[in-house]
Amino acid sequence: MDWSRGPTVGRGSFATVSAAISNLTGHIFAVKSTQLSSSNSLQNEQRILSNLTHPRIIGYIGHDTTVENHKFLYNLFLEFLPYGNLNDETLRHGGTMKDSLIALYTRQILDGLDHIHSIGIAHCDIKGQNILLGENGAKIADFGCAKWVSYPPPPENVISGTPTFMAPEVAGGEEQGFPADIWALGCTIIEMATGGSPWSSHHRHYRHPCSILYRIAFSGESPIIPDFLSGKAKDFLGRCLRRDPKERWTARELLKHPFVEESNYAERENEGLNSKSPMSTLNQSIWNSVEDVSEVPRPSSGFSQGDRIRQLTSFSGKPNWSREENWVTIRDYNYYKTHQLN
Known part of the structure; x- marks a missing residue:
């Protein structure tokens, strides 16, 4: 070439x-x-x-x-x-997105997850930084941690991803399959709603990656769902953030949830495709800092x-x-x- x-x-x-x-x-x-x-x-x-x-x-x-x-x-x-990632989009909206816009991007991510899960691939690092925006909306990017899923997982099963977005079974070193992507989607929704880490509402002592991994794996807690979200959004998050992976809804089931299904999709899509923040995302190590900081300036529209x-x-x-x-x-x-x- x-x-x-x-x-x-x-x-x-x-x-x-x-x-x-x-x-x-x-x-x-x-x-x-x-x-x-x-x-x-x-x-x-x-x-x-x-x-x-x-x-x-x-x-x-x-x-x-x-x-x-x-x-x-x-x-x-x-x-x-050219339009940056979901973190950039959240900043553009003042650090918190409306329910309607969150629902738009969530549906688009789910469309991508349903496709890769249907052919046996888990992304293993879903987060706002790895969802890029183009003329037609959101696209899942950065498949450096992705893998073909087999059940039961092989003995040498490798755990990868970003600590604050890891599901309990991943943080505990047990398995990393399709349900882990759904947990990470829930964390990403909180990120869109609050502009911060899904665990930032918890005690500051747990900002270190090792402490967060331990807390996720063994505390029995889940990220705090913001009170200001609608009832449908809260219910949707509840389906994503169940600690038992067997109880989490699949991407296909979530696509039928009222939060993403019952709305004027075309109107929300027009609202959502307005970002002017062309940054790129890159694969990150599991031990990177919990709060990622981009080195690229945000341009005007x-x-x-x-x-x-x-x-x-x-x-x-x-x-x-x-x-x-x-x-x-x-x-x-x-x-x-x-x-x-x-």
């Missing part, structure tokens, strides 16, 4: 996301890159995404390996979603896609995208081998 790497639009523990453009078609996409020697998570994401095609899942374009600055890089090509990408790079200077030196032409590893480049 002949393409050019543009400005960096996000960084994480394991990968860097850059804007990119195909030199053949002019199509803009996102490229998620990391050193080949430490690319297990990114390669797992590629294997999962290459099996998925759904309007509520981030689009997979391809992958390759390149040599840049004398380093071997593994690159994952993804659909570019009213910009074209090119303007949005330019503003993403304002923290490191505003490059002139029309100038050739701001883009690096990349070809796959076979090209480098053929031409014996170091």
Whole structure:
């Protein structure tokens, strides 16, 4: 694939996301890159995404390996979603979303979860930061922790994800299947409603990831459901946040819940697709800080896609995208081998 790497639009523990453009078609996409020697998570994401095609899942374009600055890089090509993530959207709404908007995004996430669960895949890291927004609404992204689910789980079953969004059975090291994604969805709804961690209403002593994991696994408690939510929203959360995974509703059952089913969907969709916050999310380690802080500035509204990408790079200077030196032409590893480049 002949393409050019543009400005960096996000960084994480394991990968860097850059804007990119195909030199053949002019199509803009996102490229998620990391050193080949430490690319297990990114390669797992590629294997999962290459099996998925759904309007509520981030689009997979391809992958390759390149040599840049004398380093071997593994690159994952993804659909570019310019409107940020659910955390950004919550901030744009003053730190708390209305029930109607929460219901819209919840339904869209459920559509994606129902699809991946139906073919045997658990995401394992659902949270606002991993739900990206495009012209047509929310899409589930960051499948670095995702896995094919088998019952019973294998003896070497690996637990992964973000501590504050882990279900009790996950925090306790027992299993991580489809019900864990539903618990995390409940936590994400609280995040949309309050603008904070699902456990932030609890004692500050439990802000450390290890303390939170212990509390989730063994305290018998669940995240506090905000009092100001509607009765339907509270009931919906109650179905998601049952500590026994066998008692949680499935994604398909939740799609029939009045909270997401009984509303003017078209009207809420028009309300929801108004975000102008183009950030990217990256895979995070389980031991990252409980409260994630983005390094990318939030832009103002009213910009074209090119303007949005330019503003993403304002923290490191505003490059002139029309100038050739701001883009690096990349070809796959076979090209480098053929031409014996170091």
